[in-house]
Amino acid sequence: xxxxxxxxxxxxxxxxxxxxxxxxxxxxxxxxxxxxxxxxxxxxxxxxxxxxxxxxxxxxxxxxxxxxxxxxxxxxxxxxxxxxxxxxxxxxxxxxxxxxxxxxxxxxxxxxxxxxxxxxxxxxxxxxxxxxxxxxxxxxxxxxxxxxxxxxxxxxxxxxxxxxxxxxxxx
Amino acid sequence: xxxxxxxxxxxxxxxxxxxxxxxxxxxxxxxxxxxxxxxxxxxxxxxxxxxxxxxxxxxxxxxxxxxxxxxxxxxxxxxxxxxxxxxxxxxxxxxxxxxxxxxxxxxxxxxxxxxxxxxxxxxxxxxxxxxxxxxxxxxxxxxxxxxxxxxxxxxxxxxxxxxxxxxxxxxxxxxxxxxxxxxxxxxxxxxxxxxxxxxxxxxxxxxxxxxxxxxxxxxxxxxxxxxxxxxxxxxxxxxxxxxxxxxxxxxxxxxxxxxxxxxxxxxxxxxxxxxxxxxxxxxxxxxxxxxxxxxxxxxxxxxxxxxxxxxxxxxxxxxxxxxxxxxxxxxxxxxxxxxxxxxxxxxxxxxxxxxxxxxxxxxxxxxxxxxxxxxxxxxxxxxxxxxxxxxxxxxxxxxxxxxxxxxxxxxxxxxxxxxxxxxxxxxxxxxxxxxxxxxxxxxxxxxxxxxxxxxxxxxxxxxxxxxxxxxxxxxxxxxxxxxxxxxxxxxxxxxxxxxxxxxxxxxxxxxxxxxxxxxxxxxxxxxxxxxxxxxxxxxxxxxxxxxxxxxxxxxxxxxxxxxxxxxxxxxxxxxxxxxxxxxxxxx
Numbered sequence: 001x002x003x004x005x006x007x008x009x010x011x012x013x014x015x016x017x018x019x020x021x022x023x024x025x026x027x028x029x030x031x032x033x034x035x036x037x038x039x040x041x042x043x044x045x046x047x048x049x050x051x052x053x054x055x056x057x058x059x060x061x062x063x064x065x066x067x068x069x070x071x072x073x074x075x076x077x078x079x080x081x082x083x084x085x086x087x088x089x090x091x092x093x094x095x096x097x098x099x100x101x102x103x104x105x106x107x108x109x110x111x112x113x114x115x116x117x118x119x120x121x122x123x124x125x126x127x128x129x130x131x132x133x134x135x136x137x138x139x140x141x142x143x144x145x146x147x148x149x150x151x152x153x154x155x156x157x158x159x160x161x162x163x164x165x166x167x168x169x170x171x
Numbered sequence: 172x173x174x175x176x177x178x179x180x181x182x183x184x185x186x187x188x189x190x191x192x193x194x195x196x197x198x199x200x201x202x203x204x205x206x207x208x209x210x211x212x213x214x215x216x217x218x219x220x221x222x223x224x225x226x227x228x229x230x231x232x233x234x235x236x237x238x239x240x241x242x243x244x245x246x247x248x249x250x251x252x253x254x255x256x257x258x259x260x261x262x263x264x265x266x267x268x269x270x271x272x273x274x275x276x277x278x279x280x281x282x283x284x285x286x287x288x289x290x291x292x293x294x295x296x297x298x299x300x301x302x303x304x305x306x307x308x309x310x311x312x313x314x315x316x317x318x319x320x321x322x323x324x325x326x327x328x329x330x331x332x333x334x335x336x337x338x339x340x341x342x343x344x345x346x347x348x349x350x351x352x353x354x355x356x357x358x359x360x361x362x363x364x365x366x367x368x369x370x371x372x373x374x375x376x377x378x379x380x381x382x383x384x385x386x387x388x389x390x391x392x393x394x395x396x397x398x399x400x401x402x403x404x405x406x407x408x409x410x411x412x413x414x415x416x417x418x419x420x421x422x423x424x425x426x427x428x429x430x431x432x433x434x435x436x437x438x439x440x441x442x443x444x445x446x447x448x449x450x451x452x453x454x455x456x457x458x459x460x461x462x463x464x465x466x467x468x469x470x471x472x473x474x475x476x477x478x479x480x481x482x483x484x485x486x487x488x489x490x491x492x493x494x495x496x497x498x499x500x501x502x503x504x505x506x507x508x509x510x511x512x513x514x515x516x517x518x519x520x521x522x523x524x525x526x527x528x529x530x531x532x533x534x535x536x537x538x539x540x541x542x543x544x545x546x547x548x549x550x551x552x553x554x555x556x557x558x559x560x561x562x563x564x565x566x567x568x569x570x571x572x573x574x575x576x577x578x579x580x581x582x583x584x585x586x587x588x589x590x591x592x593x594x595x596x597x598x599x600x601x602x603x604x605x606x607x608x609x610x611x612x613x614x615x616x617x618x619x620x621x622x623x624x625x626x627x628x629x630x631x632x633x634x635x636x637x638x639x640x641x642x643x644x645x646x647x648x649x650x651x652x653x654x655x656x657x658x659x660x661x662x663x664x665x666x667x668x669x670x671x672x673x674x675x676x677x678x679x680x681x682x683x684x685x686x687x688x689x690x691x692x693x694x695x696x697x698x699x700x701x702x703x704x705x706x707x708x709x710x711x712x713x714x715x716x717x718x719x720x721x722x723x724x725x726x727x728x729x730x731x732x733x734x735x736x737x738x739x740x741x742x743x744x745x746x747x748x749x750x751x752x753x754x755x756x757x758x
Contacts, residue, residue, distance in 0.1 A: 004489065018355060018356060021304065022292055022293075022296065022302075022304075025293070025296060026296060029296055029297055033297050064485055064489065067485055068482065068485070068486055071481045071482035071484065072482045074481065074482070075480065075481070075482050076301075077300065077301040077321055077354075077356070077357045078301075078356060079356065080355075080356045
């Protein structure tokens with residue numbers, strides 16, 4: 001018997017689905033029902049004419065499990081295509097975060113300074129608070145959030161990762 | 172499109188007729204009354220009134236598996252739908268094409284906890300191949316045609332269509348026929364890639380100890396697939412073993428056939444699996460009942476896996492050569508490519524392989540100590556087989572020891588004559604399934620080989636078979652125990668028989684009579700044949716209470732967590748091979 005590779009890998013998969021009721025539940029139910037991991041999941045309609053949505057899911061597992069995840073996703077009736085972006089070539093991954101920081105005085109100034117380093121945008125503000133918007137890799141957002149923590153961080157909302165393959169070819 | 176105005180219920184019936192449906196298994200209720208009203212107005216579709224919605228699905232499964240057509244179910248909302256869930260799960264596990272129409276509360280009440288409301292699409296999402304909630308009557312015809320396409324294409328499975336009551340009553344003039352419906356995305360691959368075929372030919376050509384491991388996929392691929400399988404096996408001169416689901420695809424009388432493999436499979440089949448050097452898996456899925464301990468499963472073989480479902484590949488066992496496609500197409504291509512190649516197996520090696528197999532066969536692993544005073548369950552099924560084998564009988568089963576004995580001792584020569592709950596192991600499957608088979612084949616001899624515990628799980632269906640004069644024969648192997656539970660408790664739990672004995676069983680003869688069926692009982696080996704003949708000759712439904720040895724165990728057996736070569740061949744074998752701790756946690 002072929003020995004199994006037990007190393008755990010992390011993969012970003014893109015799933016093109018019919019935008020119909022229940023399709024997200026189908027995908028999530030597949031992951032929970034079969035005991036697969038979801039680290040991040042985003043979904044939105046990408047083609048209103050054909051009624052297609054794109055799900056980006058980050059998952060992890062052994063190579064055999066990852067192959068299963070792809071095959072199981074592909075088998076769902078409303079799924080058009082599944083692409084393992086991590087495996088099929090270089091891809092761009094981005095996430096967006098909204099971070100609310102409350103406070104006055106030095107901390108407030110410091111938060112604005114750090115925001116500038118991260119190329120964050122202020123999307124809402126008052127005398128007592130800022131809401132920053134930052135885009136980038138998940139790791140960059142983690143660092144930004146960590147740095148805001150001592151400066152009066154009160155709320156965080158992240159989108160989860162979206163990803164697209166590099167190069168001229170479409171999905 | 173200017174088709175005449177119809178209401179949703181009329182569209183449902185027209186779509187079913189256009190799909191070639193002639194029978195529906197169902198049970199009415201508030202949320203499907205409009206459809207039942209439309210049924211009342213026509214004669215083209217026959218409705219079989221079951222006594223429980225689970226049985227409706229099993230009947231549809233029996234119908235589907237014995238004909239190759241899609242089975243159709245109609246039930247009401249809420250409890251009607253939830254009762255159907257076991258049947259749907261059964262059909263999903265065993266890849267049976269079923270379309271199940273469920274009533275639903277009107278769209279404006281959905282989500283309000285209305286009377287008999289259940290989130291049917293939510294509940295059935297994991298136990299169907301696909302499901303739909305139809306909110307607009309203009310979508311109805313398309314959805315029904317899509318549902319049939321999805322149910323029967325690729326790896327078949329159950330599809331639920333949830334129909335709110337107002338949609339059943341709404342009018343529409345936009346009916347479309349099946350020819351106008353094309354599914355947006357679902358296109359299973361039926362023809363394999365030619366490189367895979369030639370790679371398989373090369374791999375097989377080098378085989379010294381080849382073995383076919385065939386499953387339910389062969390039967391689902393149509394009768395042609397079974398013919399091609401035997402042709403290919405004979406062309407190679409290679410042995411064939413089959414899973415529980417695949418029995419009948421290779422004639423049991425063929426000398427190439429080694430019998431069923433797996434937990435209660437034959438010695439020769441399991442040892443051939445362990446020792447083969449090229450395994451050709453045709454439409455089977457490396458189920459845990461078949462593989463036993465995974466790291467000791469056929470360790471020295473190169474594995475070819477033919478399956479229409481890519482997710483079956485490398486799920487439990489990593490294979491060397493996957494071939495994605497419909498079994499009939501693949502076998503056809505493979506056989507042609509084999510003949511074209513002019514290859515021949517190494518005859519000397521093949522002869523040695525067969526000599527080895529014959530030695531294993533010589534162990535006669537199914538032998539049992541027969542008795543003159545008490546009916547041995549194996550003997551009962553052997554006699555049933557001998558007395559019915561020339562009658563083209565259809566056999567269904569419940570789940571447990573009797574099911575395994577039926578698989579071992581009833582020899583199937585043709586596909587689609589064996590209906591059993593394999594993947595889910597649903598007690599209560601056999602009687603409703605037999606009813607469905609009998610509806611599809613009114614003249615045929617249909618026998619449910621049952622256990623006395625399983626049969627009680629859907630005993631109410633005797634009322635259905637009585638109503639429609641379905642002459643189903645229920646052959647109960649009655650040992651008064653949940654036999655397989657008792658066997659495991661004996662072997663794994665120190666003979667502590669917790670809750671596996673059924674005290675106060677009904678008198679099955681009187682029970683049969685109460686339902687309007689014939690009741691027969693045999694308690695002595697001497698009366699068995701005559702009583703079986705009486706059962707067969709009866710034009711009416713019969714319940715046969717066959718009182719058997721209470722303590723007989725089902726052998727051979729691979730204990731859970733053990734490898735193929737660690738089979739227990741009989742009662743005298745069990746003491747020498749204690750079951751491992753790891754094995755105990757497995758089911």
